[in-house]
Amino acid sequence: MPSVADLTPKSKPTWCPGCGDFAILAAVKNAISQLGLQKHEVMIASGIGCSSKLPHWVDVNGFHSIHGRGLPIITGIKLANHKLHCMVTGGDGDGVGIGTNHFIHAMRRNLDITYIMHDNQIYGLTKGQTSPTSEKGMHTKSTPFGVIEIPINPIGLAIVSGATFVAQGYSGNIKHLTELVKQGMQHRGFAFINVLQPCVTFNHVNTFEFFDSRVYNLQEENYDTTNKANAIIKSEEWGERIPIGVFYETRRSTYADELPQLKDQALVDQDISNINVEHIMEYLY
Amino acid sequence: MEVSEILNKLTWKLGGQAGFGIMSAGLVFSRTLSRHGLHVFDTTEHPSLIRGGHNTYFVRAEDEPVYSQIWPLDMLVALNKETIDLHKNELISGGCIIYDGDEIKIDQEGLGRQDIKLFPVSILKMAKDCGGTALMRNAAALGACMGVIEGDFNTFEQVFRDTYKKKGQEILDKNIEIAWKGFEYARNNYANQYDKKIQQIHGAPRRMLINGNTAICIGAIKAGLKFYAAYPMTPASSILHFLAGHEREFNIITKHTEDEIAAMNMIIGAGSAGVRSMVATSGGGFALMVEALSLAGMAEIPLVAVNVTRAGPSTGLPTRQEQSDLQFIMNSGHGEFPKIVVCPGDPEECFYETFRAFNLAEKYQLQVIILSDKYLADANLTYEKWDTSPLKIDRGKLLNKEDLDKMSGPLDYKAFEVTQDGVSPRALPGHPNSVHRRTGNEHDEHGVISEDKNNRLAQMDKRMRKLNGAEAELPEPILFGDSDADITIISWGSTKMPVRQAMKFMHDEGIKVNHLHILYALPFNTKKIKQILQGCKKTLLIEGNKTAQMGHLISAKTGIMPDHEYLKYNAEPFYPEEICDQVKKILNR
Numbered sequence: 039m040p041s042v043a044d045l046t047p048k049s050k051p052t053w054c055p056g057c058g059d060f061a062i063l064a065a066v067k068n069a070i071s072q073l074g075l076q077k078h079e080v081m082i083a084s085g086i087g088c089s090s091k092l093p094h095w096v097d098v099n100g101f102h103s104i105h106g107r108g109l110p111i112i113t114g115i116k117l118a119n120h121k122l123h124c125m126v127t128g129g130d131g132d133g134v135g136i137g138t139n140h141f142i143h144a145m146r147r148n149l150d151i152t153y154i155m156h157d158n159q160i161y162g163l164t165k166g167q168t169s170p171t172s173e174k175g176m177h178t179k180s181t182p183f184g185v186i187e188i189p190i191n192p193i194g195l196a197i198v199s200g201a202t203f204v205a206q207g208y209s210g211n212i213k214h215l216t217e218l219v220k221q222g223m224q225h226r227g228f229a230f231i232n233v234l235q236p237c238v239t240f241n242h243v244n245t246f247e248f249f250d251s252r253v254y255n256l257q258e259e260n261y262d263t264t265n266k267a268n269a270i271i272k273s274e275e276w277g278e279r280i281p282i283g284v285f286y287e288t289r290r291s292t293y294a295d296e297l298p299q300l301k302d303q304a305l306v307d308q309d310i311s312n313i314n315v316e317h318i319m320e321y322l323y
Numbered sequence: 324m325e326v327s328e329i330l331n332k333l334t335w336k337l338g339g340q341a342g343f344g345i346m347s348a349g350l351v352f353s354r355t356l357s358r359h360g361l362h363v364f365d366t367t368e369h370p371s372l373i374r375g376g377h378n379t380y381f382v383r384a385e386d387e388p389v390y391s392q393i394w395p396l397d398m399l400v401a402l403n404k405e406t407i408d409l410h411k412n413e414l415i416s417g418g419c420i421i422y423d424g425d426e427i428k429i430d431q432e433g434l435g436r437q438d439i440k441l442f443p444v445s446i447l448k449m450a451k452d453c454g455g456t457a458l459m460r461n462a463a464a465l466g467a468c469m470g471v472i473e474g475d476f477n478t479f480e481q482v483f484r485d486t487y488k489k490k491g492q493e494i495l496d497k498n499i500e501i502a503w504k505g506f507e508y509a510r511n512n513y514a515n516q517y518d519k520k521i522q523q524i525h526g527a528p529r530r531m532l533i534n535g536n537t538a539i540c541i542g543a544i545k546a547g548l549k550f551y552a553a554y555p556m557t558p559a560s561s562i563l564h565f566l567a568g569h570e571r572e573f574n575i576i577t578k579h580t581e582d583e584i585a586a587m588n589m590i591i592g593a594g595s596a597g598v599r600s601m602v603a604t605s606g607g608g609f610a611l612m613v614e615a616l617s618l619a620g621m622a623e624i625p626l627v628a629v630n631v632t633r634a635g636p637s638t639g640l641p642t643r644q645e646q647s648d649l650q651f652i653m654n655s656g657h658g659e660f661p662k663i664v665v666c667p668g669d670p671e672e673c674f675y676e677t678f679r680a681f682n683l684a685e686k687y688q689l690q691v692i693i694l695s696d697k698y699l700a701d702a703n704l705t706y707e708k709w710d711t712s713p714l715k716i717d718r719g720k721l722l723n724k725e726d727l728d729k730m731s732g733p734l735d736y737k738a739f740e741v742t743q744d745g746v747s748p749r750a751l752p753g754h755p756n757s758v759h760r761r762t763g764n765e766h767d768e769h770g771v772i773s774e775d776k777n778n779r780l781a782q783m784d785k786r787m788r789k790l791n792g793a794e795a796e797l798p799e800p801i802l803f804g805d806s807d808a809d810i811t812i813i814s815w816g817s818t819k820m821p822v823r824q825a826m827k828f829m830h831d832e833g834i835k836v837n838h839l840h841i842l843y844a845l846p847f848n849t850k851k852i853k854q855i856l857q858g859c860k861k862t863l864l865i866e867g868n869k870t871a872q873m874g875h876l877i878s879a880k881t882g883i884m885p886d887h888e889y890l891k892y893n894a895e896p897f898y899p900e901e902i903c904d905q906v907k908k909i910l911n912r
């Protein structure tokens with residue numbers, strides 16, 4: 039079983055000191071280690087953004103792709119080799135900006151994948167523009183007079199799109215986040231974890247202090263994670279109190295479960311050395 | 324009236340409103356002629372409409388090889404009046420029109436063509452009398468055609484039953500009954516007035532009737548395709564339909580994705596995990612894929628992408644022909660990375676080149692783009708079954724479990740090792756000694772992001788070197804035809820079909836022509852092509868676009884601009900007759 043140290047490659051994160059991404063990296067490594075997974079059994083894909091560099095700093099298989107495309111990349115990987123434990127990390131711009139189409143469709147597909155969205159409500163890597171999750175009125179480099187739109191609600195969007203495990207974590211609580219990542223990875227189906235991840239450099243509104251005084255754990259209250267309608271209402275809660283924890287959990291067969299092509303063997307293990315096409319040619323007579 | 328017969332040479336066109344079964348009826352007729360032992364070429368024309376537009380299905384059959392459509396039309400089957408108005412002037416003198424005389428009232432005078440024969444058949448009434456639906460009049464129409472040309476009804480019946488197997492016995496029986504009525508009526512009333520006849524050739528080989536898209540599918544299946552992702556787009560969609568229909572039989576996953584961006588990224592994921600993967604689309608869809616194509620170039624992910632061109636720009640003429648994506652495809656993807664662009668010229672090349680594409684993609688860990696077009700996608704040609712015995716899967720430097728077991732640990736493995744041939748050893752995720760990361764950022768040999776200048780040079784040079792190996796193993800371009808020809812036709816892609824047909828005609832007339840078909844646009848074999856062109860007396864470039872895209876490529880690479888060019892961009896394929904005319908004009912014949 040790899041320890042957290044084993045999961046730490048030589049190259050060091052290039053994030054700003056104090057960035058909320060460090061906590062997510064720690065939680066991911068903790069979860070892999072605590073679940074007893076071997077390095078080669080895990081694959082992490084990502085898009086582009088500060089957050090999307092995470093795969094470079096966990097010593098498992100990784101695919102750091104392009105902006106917004108971590109989900110389709112992992113979809114292809116998972117279908118090719120469904121034995122791999124598959125995870126995606128990326129930012130809010132990546133997930134619900136440029137990648138929104140994939141976000142929705144990946145959830146209705148319900149592949150057995152864990153998706154961690156680093157929600158810092160800002161574009162970090164491109165140095166501080168508004169994001170789809172920025173609060174209305176927020177002043178950023180691309181919205182110097184304040185954001186006009188209302189933010190996307192990723193949790194609610196995930197629930198209505200068919201994700202079968204939907205949770206919210208917070209970079210200020212690594213222990214809780216580790217548990218969420220573990221639960222997400224153990225969940226059979228699409229697990230979405232939105233992580234409140236302060237960007238200490240460009241988001242001066244949604245800071246650690248901002249969240250510390252607001253977050254509370256749903257699981258410490260009398261909350262039913264199987265009630266979908268209630269979970270959607272809960273996902274709207276943003277103000278004096280901000281919920282973290284599991285919002286919604288359900289069971290549904292995964293996309294791969296419904297493919298007889300995968301019943302005996304992963305695609306990648308299937309022999310292609312001598313495929314016979316004579317009968318299809320015959321059929322065209 | 325007694326007529327002297329012309330045996331086993333026929334051109335035929337079925338026309339009518341979209342939504343009235345023109346395409347499937349045409350295919351039945353085409354297959355029927357093929358099963359008579361004839362060589363067949365067929366092609367369709369239809370607007371981008373589900374109902375209401377005008378559809379045609381053209382079939383040409385002969386007892387010697389055919390390569391494309393031709394202009395003169397022998398027999399026109401008109402399911403509506405519009406078909407007659409639009410196509411009567413394509414008919415040769417002595418040609419005939421088969422139509423429903425109860426619905427369409429015409430005479431030769433009104434037509435302005437005294438030299439064509441009118442064969443009215445009450446096809447709708449025949450269908451109704453047998454208790455059939457209006458759509459079943461197509462069976463009566465096809466039966467009538469068979470009657471006029473005195474073909475073998477049993478062969479027709481067998482094709483009909485094979486084609487519509489899924490419809491069930493009862494419906495099939497009814498259709499055959501209706502077809503027989505049409506057959507008998509036409510044979511008894513019109514056969515003796517018509518000179519063209521089709522006869523079963525005994526001992527002719529069994530031939531498949533296959534188009535470019537289907538050939539690509541079979542080539543891909545043979546090559547071990549395991550994952551296919553696509554978003555529907557004419558004229559590529561039939562690839563999706565065919566593969567989806569066969570996915571369980573061959574354990575292939577086909578995925579209709581949310582968009583083309585997803586399709587391309589999914590096959591990149593699947594390719595990185597080690598399965599042979601493909602996408603197919605048309606220009607607009609390909610435009611959405613190119614950002615990811617560039618990722619695949621940087622991360623060295625093998626994949627095969629098919630671009631089935633339609634007339635552009637933008638939505639253009641979605642169901643019609645053009646060869647206007649060559650430069651776009653060759654230059655697709657930002658930055659510089661090695662890729663291969665192959666332009667098959669007929670269904671047979673589609674099959675063999677698709678198979679080869681998968682080997683090339685894995686051997687050189689790069690992207691192979693198959694550039695096809697509407698004409699090639701949909702045109703059916705007859706071939707004897709293709710020989711698959713020489714086709715061997717080659718996965719290049721893919722490390723197997725034993726290779727990986729021998730390594731001391733994952734740091735031993737360099738996914739982007741700088742090698743002499745530019746190709747690095749390839750390991751798939753899933754083995755303890757192959758744990759590595761791929762990225763679209765510039766990276767070092769281990770896949771770690773690096774902006775070091777020397778590393779950049781080493782990695783860029785290594786990637787580009789891969790093309791040298793690929794180029795060396797590709798078939799050299801050749802001159803087809805007379806070695807001392809007076810003129811050389813240069814073309815690429817599907818234009819090969821009408822060019823080869825035109826060459827046959829010109830050969831019969833004693834004109835010496837040869838043909839340079841450029842199969843690989845990338846890597847472009849500059850040395851060989853230059854050598855060929857330098858030896859030509861005159862050259863004529865023929866391509867289906869406005870700006871002579873291949874012409875520019877040739878001149879950029881070889882410094883030689885073709886002497887003459889014949890470009891066509893009216894969204895219709897080339898006809899061999901117009902190619903002959905061009906050649907004759909240049910040669911003053």
Ligand SMILES: Cc1ncc(C[n+]2csc(CCOP(=O)(O)OP(=O)(O)O)c2C)c(N)n1
Pocket residue numbers: 086087088089090105128129130131132133156158160161162163164169
């Ligand atoms: C197609 C494309 N458009 C734009 C960019 C530039 N870009 C890089 S990251 C990014 C957004 C970063 O924000 P987010 O996804 O939230 O991630 P973060 O950096 O905040 O972690 C943008 C716009 C790009 N890489 N690719």
Ligand code: SF4
Pocket residue numbers: 052053054056057058059088089158162163236237238239240
């Ligand atoms: S810019 Fe923000 S999100 Fe990016 S590393 Fe710095 S603190 Fe983190």
